Amino acid sequence: MKIDALHNEAELLTDIAAGSERAFATLFHWYRDKVYSAAFRLTHSSFLAEEVVQDVFLKLWVKRETLPEIAVFEDYLFIMARNHVFSALKKMARQQALVDDLQLEIPVAENTTYNRLLDIEIAEIVHQAVELLPAQQKQVYLMSREQELKREEIAKTLRISSETVKTHLARALRHIRAYSKLKLEISISWLLFFLVN
Structure with a gap:
């Protein structure tokens, strides 16, 4: 299900690419809860979902110069969030496997x-x-x-x-x-x- 798009999203992305923190804050406040909800559905963890929100938006800010090139920002954002969740879950699984291995060795x-x-x-x-x-x-x-x-x-x-x-x-x-x-x-x-x- 598509969410309502920001009416001035393309303009916001251009402003963010130019370094506008105000435009970024607008984008963040528009999508923050939606990204959190998507991450929470996948992780069932409020802590991990909050981490996903922080990391995804930090990554967007760091790579802000590329934002105007994105054709459908909403799709890009949610694919990015999904990939981040999967990476975090894989990392947790690897860490748990390491802990289990260590406990077997001792x-x-x-x-x-x-x-x-x-x-x-x-x-x-x-x-x-x-x-x-x-x-x-x-x-x-x-x-x-x-x-x-x-x-x-x-x-x-x-x-x-x-x-x-x-x-x-x-x-x-x-x-x-x-x-x-x-x-x-x-x-x-x-x-x-x-x-x-």
Whole structure:
């Protein structure tokens, strides 16, 4: 089922290609919920669906110069979202397979030690990642995670908009995930080396 198209979509795409953040915001607000719904139907995960929205629109902005060349933007956008979902699901399946393989390789008695060491290592890596965040991102992240404040409460306390809080949280989480993934892969290799040898 086709959704109503933006009446000035071609003009918006041209403006975005020229670097207009206002035009991009209009496009984002028009399609955001639709992309989220499509991603949620495929993943059944609000977290993954939100990630798809962020990543798809970030990719659109990065490749904005090519937008005017797209014949049917809506089709392009949803194919892009679908491909992103499938890539994310494949990646999750590979990661789960790796975890399953690691658990099979480690005897049960050692598995408890491994898990304890891994939990300590993960906590330390996340702490390091948080410490590397820019000041305001770090503040927003800590207020959200440690003080368990809602977006609106953080916005009011820091005198910034709720959307700015959302952006800071998204960027902070993206950084923490990327940093943790890199560091954790190294740590798992070392932990396995010491446990197996």
